[in-house]
Amino acid sequence: MGGAACGVEASGWAVYEPDRDSAGTTWAAERTIRRERALAAHTAHLEQRREAAQEMRGEVWLPAGPGRLLRQAAARAGLTPQEVLAQLASRVAVGEDGTVSVAPFIPSR
Incomplete structure (x- = not known):
């Protein structure tokens, strides 16, 4: 020092x-x-x-038919297919017996 x-x-x-x-x-x-x-x-x-x-991230491979329907629904809502899937996943309900369901909804921004 x-x-x-x-x-x-x-x-x-x-x-x-x-x-x-x-x-x-x-x-x-x-x-x-x-x-x-x-x-x-x-x-x-x-x-x-x-x-x-x-968070949970995943990759979904859909057959042509459901994939086409998903793309159409996304296009109508002005969203990407990934955004529609995220909205779908956020509405998932799991029953006591392990059944998985989603009530009908309209994807939106």
Whole structure:
């Protein structure tokens, strides 16, 4: 730490005074800002991971007939087939006996 002592001696200070050290104060403020940004980014990343863990992604292969009907329904609603499938999935009801059903609905934005 000879460099710091030399700086204090060169400045004429008897002891180091942080309030008078403009370079050190600036660096400390920048460090605090960098740390706050890093913590915010880390928190956002953790939240994304939590949300992603609750999501389910899948790939659906439909025969030509049902695929065509899905594309037609999507086109009428101004949606993509994936958006219609997402709306369909959000309306799924599972009975106590394990049956899966969806009440009729009109896809919409």
